[in-house]
Amino acid sequence: MSNEVKDLQLWTGDHYNEGIGRDDIFDKLREECGVFGVFGHPDAAGVSYYGLHALQHRGEESAGICAVDGSNNNQFNYHREMGLVKEVFTQDILTRLKGERAIGHVRYSTAGESKLANAQPLIFKYRDGDLAVATNGNIVNAPEIRKELEMSGSIFQTSSDTEVIAHLIARSSKDFVEAARDALRRLVGGYAFLIMTNNKLIAASDPHGLRPLSMATLGDGYAFSSETCGFEAVGAEYVRDVQPGEMIVIDENGISYDRYDAGESRRATCAMEYIYFARPDSDINEINIHAARKRMGKRLALESFVDADIVTGVPDSSISAAIGYAEQTGIPYELGLIKNKYTGRTFIQPSQELREKGVKMKLSAVRKVVEGKRVVMIDDSIVRGTTSLRIVNLLREAGATEVHVRITSPPFKNPCYYGIDTPSRDELIASYRTVEEIRQQINADSLTFLSDEGLMEAVGGHEGKYKHGMCMGCFDNDYPTVVDESSDKSCSC
Structure with missing residues (x-):
């Protein structure tokens, strides 16, 4: 497949739902999303289901899980739908989501476009295989990056700013980890990312730590969650928070810790959390x-x-x-x-x-x-x-x-x-x-x-x-x- 960004292909699924009403009689603030990830567990999707259920308060609009099946050529198995976690995932669906690693997402959107195409994880095909991205937060400079990419030939298939990082990774001539590091350096805002390919999982926090993201051990594997309550739901043991500007990479060779940010930014976790x-x-x-x-x-x-x-x-x-x-x-x-x-x-x-x-x-x-x-x-x-x-x-x-x-x-x-x-x-x-x-x-x-x-x-x-x-x-x-x-x-x- 070509290295051109315009050749990045989004898997949108077979179903489409029109936007649901979001006019709450209580004019309360809304959190946007929650992310949950698993690496090295035989039922990663099942674990992610319970983790997402614990994070349901962070997003009630849509839910999704993407799993990677190492026993079947690292094939992506995924499901996304509008609705609550318990509505989106039946036992039959979870059984089909085979794999030892997975990332999941619950979403509440702010700007229109409340539809399945924007439900996460966003899943793409690009030159090196498959790519899944789940985000909590907001990329402040996404409009500028999006315009720049569109001018160079990128074709965006969602209105979600999260798609920006997928295009930045796809257009890079570097390997996946280096491409992800460069892409994260381009972004300004508050975000917690889980990014997965057929053989790697990356967890990353913005340079200020605005949006929370924590890490735990799960048997011989690992788990990541927007909140530690997700770990309690699956029996994972909390290790530490992902640090501002940190990028954690896990693959079959183990886990590595790196910084994509110079480390000079002040910590600024959202007070409303x-x-x-x-x-x-x-x-x-x-x-x-x-x-x-x-x-x-x-x-x-x-x-x-x-x-x-x-x-x-x-x-x-x-x-x-x-x-x-x-x-x-x-x-x-x-x-x-x-x-x-x-x-x-x-x-x-x-x-x-x-x-x-x-x-x-x-x-x-x-x-x-x-x-x-x-x-x-x-x-x-x-x-x-x-x-x-x-x-x-x-x-x-x-x-x-x-x-x-x-x-x-x-x-x-x-x-x-x-x-x-x-x-x-x-x-x-x-x-x-x-x-x-x-x-x-x-x-x-x-x-x-x-x-x-x-x-x-x-x-x-x-x-x-x-x-x-x-x-x-x-x-x-x-x-x-x-x-x-x-x-x-x-x-x-």
Whole structure:
């Protein structure tokens, strides 16, 4: 096959689904994707299935697994489909995905194009055989690279930025590892890559470590996961996080560790991973998420105590912080809000009345708990403000006499360019309203956000502004890379 990039061929599969509705009645931030990889296990696809199931919270739109069968000329076996992991993979499908190594992906996209062609892993044929790529994050300079490649003859078959790295690898005259290293050096943004050929698997993290990626041993083999909760699901033993700018290569000869980045970039793990996205039982940079969130709640209590009867958290991400707030203040923690986990994904509703009913389908206030009580409501963030208003009103309708809102993050004022679905700046309520104006907008008796310093101390770390090496750009507009604020910030996943 020709070395021309235009000869890169994408395996798109046999099925196509139109975009699904993604208008969530809760204007919460969305994580984009989760990746999971296995090398050296006789049922790599089966292991990946359970790993992806543990990462389902990182993407509910599509799921995919690609396995390599060493007993059959290193043949690629893959399946991708729209839907949840348990919907996409039946036992029959998993049985067909034979192989000792595999990479998997769960996806939530930001910019239209919610269709099977963009589901990952993206799988290609090129001059050296087969290539599969799975990504979590966003490539900030993908539009420029894509335009450059198209001008030189590349034909892109998806709207996913992830396809960029496949073209960069395919057009290189170097061997796969060197081509991957050169391609990673071209990219700017926040990303965690799993890249697989017929005989090699590469795991790589961006130079700032914005998106999490961890490594574990699995018997005599290895596993990689966006979060350590994936390892717990499959019985893998955590080894360490993939370091910023690091590229780990595994093949039949063993494992090697290399850097494609000079190592001069500062660590800047996304703060929202600690605040909201990661599962409470996960560890990021060896910091347990549940413990970090409890410390956020305790710090909130020190910064903004209010006399009340009960403390409750908005499920699920704020429960840990609510427990911490209650422990620090001595105010009882109660389950004042209950989330219905079986309503499924929310589609666009035809009227405001039905949208409001949809809120009550997904979240309920426990009347016997909150009635006649002064309630402290702990939540992780305020985006547009509509979610907070609806939840405060739920509590008031259930009989709460006062509702005091405490947020475990600083005011969210700026969009994210590294793989989180955020509105534009003019849609973020904290970017154009004061805290008092937001309080009035959400109908709360009081409102306080966690300070920048409180957040950093709660997560835990060392001296300096970036005590634990966090990206706080969504709060303070200080991004670790150069960003074009006029550009499309859609997800590369």
